[in-house]
Amino acid sequence: MDLTTNYLGLCLRSPLVPSASPLSEKMDNVRRMEQAGAAAVVFYSLFEEEVDAVAPECRVGPTTYLEHIAEGKSSVGIPIIASLNCSTLGGWLSYARRITEAGADALELNIYKIPTRNDVPGSIIENI
């Protein structure tokens, strides 16, 4: 049966695409996804808030993410879709550009905000 699918301008052999999760942090898992029939894979997300985290234990360098994209491109034949969640306009633009340069075939914009501060009124959050 021909399950060929056109998605984001990519010609995929099927619509089976594992979504973003920590599973794609390990390249072995990405290879296993391809072997199991995945037509593309959405990588786990890069969160700008983690990149800029004040607490060192929460900080995640973007370099690791970009290297991971590049490693994915050389390890599997299926398209790699990166996933990005930013909190500033400059962050969206610069990380999107760097992810593209690292070789990602497409980029998922992971747009949501979890309000965590009790002292910020709802009206301000709605305006963000």
Ligand SMILES: Cc1cc2nc3c(=O)[nH]c(=O)nc-3n(C[C@H](O)[C@H](O)[C@H](O)COP(=O)(O)O)c2cc1C
């Ligand atoms: C453990 C776990 C981690 C996830 N991590 C991410 C992530 O990093 N970025 C993202 O955009 N979605 C993430 N998701 C959301 C999934 O990609 C997916 O959109 C969600 O699970 C809904 O699909 P489902 O109904 O098939 O579970 C995660 C989901 C789970 C369960």
